[in-house]
Amino acid sequence: MSDKKIPITLLCGYLGAGKTTLLNRVLTNQKGYKVAVIVNDIGEVNVDERLISKEAKIEDSSSLVPLTNGCICCTLKSDMVNQIENLMKSGKFDYIMIEASGVCEPMPIAQAIETIEIGKLDNVVGVVDASRLVDEFDEGKALLKEGIDEEDIESLLIQQIEFCSTLIVNKRDLVTDEQMKMVRAVINKIQPTVKVIETTRCDVPVEEIIGTDRFDFETVYASAGWVKALEEHDAHEEDDDDDDDHDEHEHHEHGDHDHEEHEHHHHDDDDDDDHDHEEGHDHHGHHHHHEHKHEGESEDEYGIGSFVYYRRRPFNRQKLDEFASKWPRNIIRSKGVIWFSDEDDMAYVLETSGRQIQAGYSGNWLASCPPAEQQKVLAEEPEMKKDWDEKVGDRMIKMVIIGRHLNKEEICKNLDACLD
Numbered sequence: 001m002s003d004k005k006i007p008i009t010l011l012c013g014y015l016g017a018g019k020t021t022l023l024n025r026v027l028t029n030q031k032g033y034k035v036a037v038i039v040n041d042i043g044e045v046n047v048d049e050r051l052i053s054k055e056a057k058i059e060d061s062s063s064l065v066p067l068t069n070g071c072i073c074c075t076l077k078s079d080m081v082n083q084i085e086n087l088m089k090s091g092k093f094d095y096i097m098i099e100a101s102g103v104c105e106p107m108p109i110a111q112a113i114e115t116i117e118i119g120k121l122d123n124v125v126g127v128v129d130a131s132r133l134v135d136e137f138d139e140g141k142a143l144l145k146e147g148i149d150e151e152d153i154e155s156l157l158i159q160q161i162e163f164c165s166t167l168i169v170n171k172r173d174l175v176t177d178e179q180m181k182m183v184r185a186v187i188n189k190i191q192p193t194v195k196v197i198e199t200t201r202c203d204v205p206v207e208e209i210i211g212t213d214r215f216d217f218e219t220v221y222a223s224a225g226w227v228k229a230l231e232e233h234d235a236h237e238e239d240d241d242d243d244d245d246h247d248e249h250e251h252h253e254h255g256d257h258d259h260e261e262h263e264h265h266h267h268d269d270d271d272d273d274d275h276d277h278e279e280g281h282d283h284h285g286h287h288h289h290h291e292h293k294h295e296g297e298s299e300d301e302y303g304i305g306s307f308v309y310y311r312r313r314p315f316n317r318q319k320l321d322e323f324a325s326k327w328p329r330n331i332i333r334s335k336g337v338i339w340f341s342d343e344d345d346m347a348y349v350l351e352t353s354g355r356q357i358q359a360g361y362s363g364n365w366l367a368s369c370p371p372a373e374q375q376k377v378l379a380e381e382p383e384m385k386k387d388w389d390e391k392v393g394d395r396m397i398k399m400v401i402i403g404r405h406l407n408k409e410e411i412c413k414n415l416d417a418c419l420d
Helices: 019-027 047-055 077-089 106-113 130-137 150-162 177-190 217-222 225-244 317-324 371-380 382-387 408-416
Strands: 006-012 035-041 064-068 095-099 119-129 166-170 195-198 281-283 286-288 297-299 304-311 331-340 343-353 356-365 397-404
Touching: 006 019, 006 106, 019 035, 019 095, 019 119, 019 166, 035 077, 064 077, 077 095, 077 106, 077 119, 106 119, 106 150, 106 217, 119 130, 119 150, 130 166, 130 177, 150 177, 150 331, 150 343, 166 177, 177 195, 177 225, 177 304, 177 331, 177 397, 225 304, 225 331, 225 397, 304 331, 304 408, 331 356, 371 382
Parallel strands: 006 095, 006 119, 035 064, 035 095, 119 166, 166 195
Antiparallel strands: 281 286, 297 304, 304 397, 331 343, 331 397, 343 356
């Protein structure tokens, strides 16, 4: 076989969005590629596999590999990698398509695919149902089905939008122009740089799905809306520093490429992943975040806005747990670094998608280390001195909050009530 890496397209999307329809369109018009397909279904019977075999008129059964009884973003991840490698080594195929189950998160799948030396991830395609997005983000009129809680639906939709290089907004014919404008506003806030294609019945040019060379892990991750919000905040603060001669500077955290379990309340589990990406800039085991002391906010004509919550006091764990059960329904996404009063040495990353709230250990604060080690790190990274607080060192809380019709004053008041 050639040394050229075999490209892979990953299709993700919630149940009923149209992934299988899209996949069948690609398989009936492969643009010269010899495509093999891996289809994931969490049940014992892989319904999508049967639909694909029938509609795409697949004659070579070896080109269609079902993975059942689990999710390829977690329990079947290693099986998926093995199947991809086997298909590639067979020499019969020069393109791999993967249809993830409707409840899969795309980031851990992409992490696993990146470990395949003879393949490359060409495109991560998110497929979303326009009418469902209207329901999910229109003041909480969420659709519940398949026994999956509302919080999980919201979280999955947000993650599938946030981590993709191409986003197919399907069933465009089921929403009005005004509703579609609202949907696009939400998408732009969650993932402002993604290629968006509006469609009916997934009628998409095949060249937008395969052979795109559109996916880059770091680029897609760094283009997420919460990262962009931090960058804009940084730029604003740097301008303020120049004007007012403040000595503050912020370097936003980026990394959180860990796959975490679904939780509906705040928790402290530390889920490790095999991929070599970690939350924050972790130098010698310390968690480094350079912050500002001002908060900016923005809101568009559809009420989609964001702001940054920044404090140099810790959260009380019990109070934050209690507030988590009353988390504002109109907060679509939030993410940032936090610290707890009962674990003064440890930095955590708190993130929410809809009302699903998670926190994971992210390293130790530099302020928790011996003075000699602090001086060494500060000498190597002088910018950290600009954020150093004489009392708390580098400890801080800073979260980007994205949502619809946000009451910044009320949200900050409630979060402040959780502080010690």
